[in-house]
Amino acid sequence: xxxxxxxTHLGAALNQCLSLASLxxxxxxxxxxGAAAIASGLGECSALTRLGLSSNNIxxxxxxxxxxxxxxxxxxxxxxxxxxxxxAEGGRRLAAGMAGCRALRHLVLSHxxxxxxxxxxxxxxxxxxxxxxRLELAFNRVCPEGAGWLAEVLGECVSLAHLHLGQNSIAxxxxxxxxxxxxxxxxxxxxxxxxNGIRSAGIRSLANVLGAPRSPTRDT
Numbered sequence: 001x002x003x004x005x006x007x008t009h010l011g012a013a014l015n016q017c018l019s020l021a022s023l024x025x026x027x028x029x030x031x032x033x034g035a036a037a038i039a040s041g042l043g044e045c046s047a048l049t050r051l052g053l054s055s056n057n058i059x060x061x062x063x064x065x066x067x068x069x070x071x072x073x074x075x076x077x078x079x080x081x082x083x084x085x086x087x088a089e090g091g092r093r094l095a096a097g098m099a100g101c102r103a104l105r106h107l108v109l110s111h112x113x114x115x116x117x118x119x120x121x122x123x124x125x126x127x128x129x130x131x132x133x134r135l136e137l138a139f140n141r142v143c144p145e146g147a148g149w150l151a152e153v154l155g156e157c158v159s160l161a162h163l164h165l166g167q168n169s170i171a172x173x174x175x176x177x178x179x180x181x182x183x184x185x186x187x188x189x190x191x192x193x194x195x196n197g198i199r200s201a202g203i204r205s206l207a208n209v210l211g212a213p214r215s216p217t218r219d220t
Contacts, residue, residue: 001029004037007033007034008033011040011041014042015044017045018045021050022049023048024052026054027054028056030053031056034056039065039069046075050077051079051080053081054083059085063081066081067093067096069097072100073103076101079104079108081107084112087115090114091114091120094122095125098126098129101128101132104131105132105133105159106134109136110140111139114141114142116145116146123152123153132159134161135160135164137165138167139167142165142169143170147177150178151178154178154182160185160188161190162190163188165191166193166196167195167196169197170193172197172203173202175196175202175205180209
């Protein structure tokens with residue numbers, strides 16, 4: 001692990017790496033201070049397209065600098081932050097930066113403790129992040145209310161093709177809230193709702209908009 005000190009040294013050197021296109025620093029326990037140093041160092045890396053900072057114990061304070069980086073970089077297309085304790089406040093700070101994102105296509109926020117409150121903040125940011133194609137929100141304790149917040153903005157996510165909501169607590173109520181919005185997200189091709197405790201009522205709601213499967217042909 002490079003930790004915060006190592007990230008600070010690395011960040012100081014990054015402003016010389018003007019052609020850097022991808023930086024992967026998963027699992028380095030750099031914390032928020034280290035993340036801020038890395039974000040600061042990447043400010044001049046105009047070729048950056050991919051940044052991986054998963055599992056680094058980055059808290060909401062550290063997300064502020066990452067959000068600022070994402071909002072100013074015209075080439076950053078993939079941002080991975082899964083496994084960091086962002087919580088609702090981190091979702092709010094990230095959403096504030098998403099308003100300026102002009103290239104972000106893939107955002108990974110699984111296992112970040114967003115909860116439905118964080119999803120509410122994130123949903124506001126999604127309204128203006130029109131380039132986003134893939135959003136990963138698994139393992140975030142999203143309840144029916146959170147599914148409702150997402151439903152309100154899906155129609156404005158004109159590029160979204162992959163939405164991953166597995167391992168949450170959406171349940172049938174959340175599926176029912178989400179279902180009417182799915183046809184408005186016209187580019188959506190992959191929806192993951194696995195392990196959400198969705199029962200028959202929620203399945204019916206989804207089936208009504210997605211199209212129920214045909215009955216299998218029976219030999220006579």
